[in-house]
Structures are given as structure tokens and as C-alpha cells.
Amino acid sequence: MSRANDEANQLDQLYKEIILEHYKSPHNKGTINNPDASVWDNNPLCGDEITITAKINKGVISDVRVDPKGCSISVASASMLTDTVKGQTVVEAKKWIKIIKDMMHSDLQVSDDELGDLESLKGVANFPVRIKCALLSWMTLLKLLENHKGGQ
Ligand code: ZN
Numbered sequence: 001m002s003r004a005n006d007e008a009n010q011l012d013q014l015y016k017e018i019i020l021e022h023y024k025s026p027h028n029k030g031t032i033n034n035p036d037a038s039v040w041d042n043n044p045l046c047g048d049e050i051t052i053t054a055k056i057n058k059g060v061i062s063d064v065r066v067d068p069k070g071c072s073i074s075v076a077s078a079s080m081l082t083d084t085v086k087g088q089t090v091v092e093a094k095k096w097i098k099i100i101k102d103m104m105h106s107d108l109q110v111s112d113d114e115l116g117d118l119e120s121l122k123g124v125a126n127f128p129v130r131i132k133c134a135l136l137s138w139m140t141l142l143k144l145l146e147n148h149k150g151g152q
Contacts, residue, residue, distance in 0.1 A: 015120035022117065023072040028082035030065045037148040041140040043132045048074035050137050052144055059090050064141075071133050073124060078137035080117050090145050097138045104131045 031038075035053035042049040048070025055063040064086050068078040077100075085093040099110055100118070106125045115122075124134045 012123065015123055018117050018120035019072055019076040022076035022079035026066065026068060026075055026079035026082075028065050028079070028086065029067065031067055032063055032065050037144045039140050039144040039147065041136065041143065043070070043074065043136045045129070046071055046074065046133050048133055048136050050074070050078055050140050052078075052137065052140050054144060054148075056090065056145075056148055061085050061088055061090065061093055066137060068137065070136075071130075073121070073130050074133040074136050077121060077134045080121070081137045081141060083116070084118065085141065090148075093141065093145060097142050100138045101135065104135060 031051060032053040032055060036056045038051065038053045040049070040051045049068070050070075051067040053065050054061055064082050066078040066082055068075040084096050088096070099108075100121070102109055103115075103118075103122060104125050108122070112119045121134050124130050
């Protein structure tokens with residue numbers, strides 16, 4: 001095995017570990033009482049489900065919680081989503097949704113440093129059947145933000 005291959009495998013292993021960490025204990029798991037916005041959605045292809053609740057105040061997502069059920073990629077992606085958008089403005093969150101969509105089409109516009117743990121989802125782009133798993137929470141968040149009328 002060449003050295004480059006070896007390094008690629010190590011990186012792959014690291015990504016798997018990051019995904020597994022989030023899957024085992026998703027960040028900001030649960031639901032908010034009296035949320036400003038709430039959306040449920042699913043990915044029937046894989047059986048993934050998610051509920052997202054959020055507090056949105058003057059255009060800022062002051063709190064967001066996810067209740068994801070499904071495969072490791074969908075749950076890990078939802079966990080990373082909360083880390084990414086909590087405390088961000090709605091505008092900023094929408095930018096991130098676009099970044100993740102672009103990432104799944106291998107058209108990444110930001111550096112790995114900016115991605116943080118999200119970098120571990122990059123490899124999903126190579127597995128078209130899993131892209132919907134990775135995107136479920138992000139597309140559900142987009143729906144939530146577009147449904148939400150107040151606080152903008
Ligand atoms: Zn899935």
C-alpha cells in the first residue's frame with residue numbers, strides 16, 4: 001500500500017470516529033418547550049427521521065435542538081448542525097445550509113478549518129445513497145427557517 005493511500009485511510013478512520021462520537025451522544029439533543037419553530041421530516045430511503053425545534057429571536061437562532069433517529073450519518077450530521085447554527089443569525093445558518101449542499105456535490109467553497117467536525121462528512125459525497133442522510137437535518141432546518149415568520 002502506498003504512503004498516500006495509508007494517509008487517506010488514516011483520515012478516513014478519523015472521520016469515522018468523529019461521526020461515531022456525534023452518533024453516540026448527539027449534541028443539543030431533545031426538543032425545546034414552546035419553540036418559535038418546529039419541523040419534522042424524514043428520509044424514507046434510509047428510514048431516518050428528525051424533529052428540529054428552535055428559538056428564533058430578532059433573526060438570531062438563540063437555541064436549537066434536534067431529536068434525530070436513524071443511521072449514524074443522519075444523526076451525526078444533525079448533531080453537527082446544532083453546533084454550527086446555534087447562536088448564528090438566520091442568514092448565517094442559510095449560508096451553512098448552502099455550504100453543506102455544495103459539499104455533497106464536491107463543490108466546497110470553504111476551508112477545512114472553517115468546517116470543524118463537518119469536515120468528516122466530506123466523504124459522504126462519494127456515496128450518493130448516503131447524501132440524503134447527511135442532508136436531512138439541513139434541509140429540515142431550511143424548511144423550519146422558511147416557515148418561521150416572526151423574529152426575522
Ligand atoms: Zn440514513
